[in-house]
Amino acid sequence: MSRLLNALCLTLLILPVSAGDSVDVLGLPKERYSDWPVRTSSRGSVAIAEKLADNEVLVPLLNRDELPVALIASDEIAALLPSAKLTRPEADTSLVEWISKQLDSSKAICWISDSRDDIEVLLKIRKPLQSFVAEGGTVVLIGPHAVAAGSNYSARDDLRRWKLGAGLISDAAICSSTASDSDTFLKALTRRVGIQLGQTGLLYLRARKFAVVGDGQATFRLAKGSWLNAREQVLRPQKSRGQDPNEFIVDLTEWRRDAIERTLEPFPPAKPPTPHVKSGTLYIVGGGGMPKGLMEEIVKAAGGKDAEMVYVPCAEQEEIPRSSLIDLWKRMGVKSAVVLHTKDRVKADTDEEFYKPLKTATGIWFGGGRQWNFADSYYGTTTHRLMKEVLARGGVIGGSSAGASIQARYLARATPIQNFNIMAPGYERGGLGFIGGVAIDQHFSQRGRQKDMTKLVNRYPQMLGIGLDEATAIVVNGSEAKVVGRGRAHFYDRNVPVVEGEPDYVALPAGSKYELATRRVLHDATPPPKEEAAEESADTESVEL
Template sequence: MWLRVVLFVCVFGTPRLPAADPLPAPLDPRGLPGPLVIAGDAKTPPTDVRDAFFGLAGKDKAKIVVVSSDKKRGGGVLDVWQELKPLSADLLETADRKTADDPAFVKPLTEATAVWLADGDAERFGKVYAGTAVEKELKKLHARGRVVGAAAPLSAWLGDRAGLALLPGFAIGTQKQTDAVLKNHPACVGLSFGSDAAVVIRGRVARVIGDSPVTVHVGKGAGKAAADDEYKAGALLDLVQLQRAALNRAAQTPFPAAKPPAAVVSKGALVIVGGGGAGPEIWKKFIDLAGGPDSTIVVVTTAMEDPLAPESVEEKTLKKFGAKNVVALHTRDRAEANAPKFSEVLTKAKGVWFSGGRQWRFVDAYEGTLTEKRFREVLARGGVIGGSSAGASIQSEYMPRGHPLGNTVVAAEGYERGFGFLPGCAVDQHFFARKRTADMTGLMKEYPQYLGIGLDEGTAIVVTGSTAEVIGKSKVAFYDTKKKPDGDKDYEEVFPNEKYDLKERRKLK
């Protein structure tokens, strides 16, 4: 009975996509509008679950509504919440669909700060409330930022497209149930809970609470075996990252390709900086490649954390070195990134600079949009694309350190695909300054088809065609797994004023 509800959870569109297409996430990368509390199969929510839900509801100002279709339970279902002394606690309980459409019955939901779904029979609950005014008001409540919670089996309703669809793309149930869903819908992510486990979701991040673990289930694909990973209390999960990983595993041609294209920039040029501050020679080279001080240069500041400063360091620095027409571009809204007017400035730009910050934010905002297409058109017209730190890694085909929860994960599944302005390569930054040589060694063992490039701080490669010229104050490491390393290093060092052939993978004399 419960499985019949779970099976609808993940039917959200086109799970099998070619790798060249953007991987659509059912969850908005900006996160959910309101919090969710999803608990295990406990008849009474454990104390930490109650505390978390009550806190999100507004504590003593909370207006809690409990929704049930089980009239046998009676008003006792409210006791657990009334004990916490909210401002109000109401019970909506009926087995009649007509009642579920009655405005008077639904009215408490219009004023509620929180809703807890309490029922022991998901099928009955669906028959009573699906498509009624109650369901519509529940969705409105969550859309205005209020919290919705449920324990199994009704937790499935938080993901079920036939139900509330508040967490689409996730199958919620026992491991046996989620395995059955993933077998038929491999682009899903499964969540199974111990009886005293729960997750509290805010935005796109889920925090595990309780005395039992939460297990994340992802199907096999992209050369990886199916995974069942346990997370204990305190662990954080980025839901968009999990979805992107599952979608990529389910794609017909998942990323990365076994044989990536050659590392050649056929038109235009790239200036890729290892972070830590670029020197005057790097900025001047970028401005020259953009056509000089009078050219339009766009600085993409989206990698930075909100709130953004009125003017970024990159904008100020470009102006300091003579650029006269510098324009900032930023959004977190993919719909805006697809709107022609938003990125119109790129149609006349001769240079684009990607800021530092976190590279996954570039992916979330622009992957597969008109704006990304126009980035490529700048290069195709013979312009230049540059960037430092996050703005360096986003330029490579394989993007290291893309995990939204931190930059220590080198191979962040779901966020491995960069914009690919530099094909066939994996570019890491802050390389020697942060002692990242071993990280690249590990990445090359996992993906030996790529040329690994480690850029130190204050150092850049200027790429035209297949030639990378090193400029700046330090050095660059090139990792080619096809070559036997000399001495104790598994990489080749290239210093300022030296050049490296990316296609032939050798230093130029």
């Protein structure tokens, strides 16, 4: 029966998802809740290894003042942890009962074993261990049972057979260092992140970020999809302070999202939706300050004194301080001003009290930060649908920096580790989709991002690239974008031949208008050189929202 259940679970994982023909209230394809991991991070930590070359790597993890540690290990390991408050089982104690009991009083479980039989013990307490990690606990598994820490593990390195694991590392399928048939390994891992442990080295997951501690490595793999190539990265310890973090850190949620992507229809589609806002208005700001008077214009468009405004911050932490924007809106006399924030996708999808303000909202403002946070929290949820309904009712959607990029269906520059890659694996589908057919980047000239957008539209010539300078915005009604602010809006259209030695974009200043649907400059307000220099420092406010 257990073999049948395992086979059924894995079969369900490999079923492809079709695009269907369902559209949202804006006339765009609906985003699906199932296309994003439900839990995108954890409060706790998990560390796994088959064996360690040096047990000292455990010291910084566990040897902390009075840290309650349930230790299943030798006296030699215990001697390395004099500062921790250790609890150890008596001989012949049932590990299932003993560990279950320790979960209430311990902050960490360190379990070192040389017996593969301990996999079965681990699986018997998988649910309480999952809760322990979710609530902030640390689990360290060293030995043959470490491979069972993921959602699936290989049965004695037979990569054609996968069993359900303890689920401490979500959507991971883990095998030992001795597994060798990588082709089979990849084929069996649809919607799973394949992790092959190294012979030594501690693979440490904290929240959502992986690193290897001590001498050793771990190999991460994703299966080939119908339109995406297989992906592989060998993760090794950090060697120098100035080293690229992408070489020694793996973001688990990015890889989980990329694993899901391999089961979906191609994105962006060969024929993306025409950039057009059926109703309402978009205010898309390039960060680095607001164009003068723009927030007043936004509030007026949202109803003035009758405006019901919602601020959605872009934050990685669960709790955020009160925003000065709420106070600003109240001073402007709006009817209501609330903050909407969660890192819990289930809450964003099912908590009616949470998303209630959106049902009557007339305006939404998305804050600055790292735009992948918006996707992780809201993509495909009921909250997301209600945000779109605000625009469909004729309301206002605005945002700056990350709050600019997130407005497009295609999400540019959304890598969770740094933000140098404009095309982020796993996150390109993550835009909230208030407008289709475009990719939006910000802080454009100030951070020299022109070449990045060139790379994007070269790969996806069907997309209209938009790069916004700081303190510069486009205001979109229908398919017309009006430029406001001190800098320029850059439009990249690969329907226009690129001439060597000349810019591959048009850059329009304030007062200009661009037709997004037909990709035409309606009006170029570029002033003569002397006037342009005089106006460069004007028409901006230093507020970053």
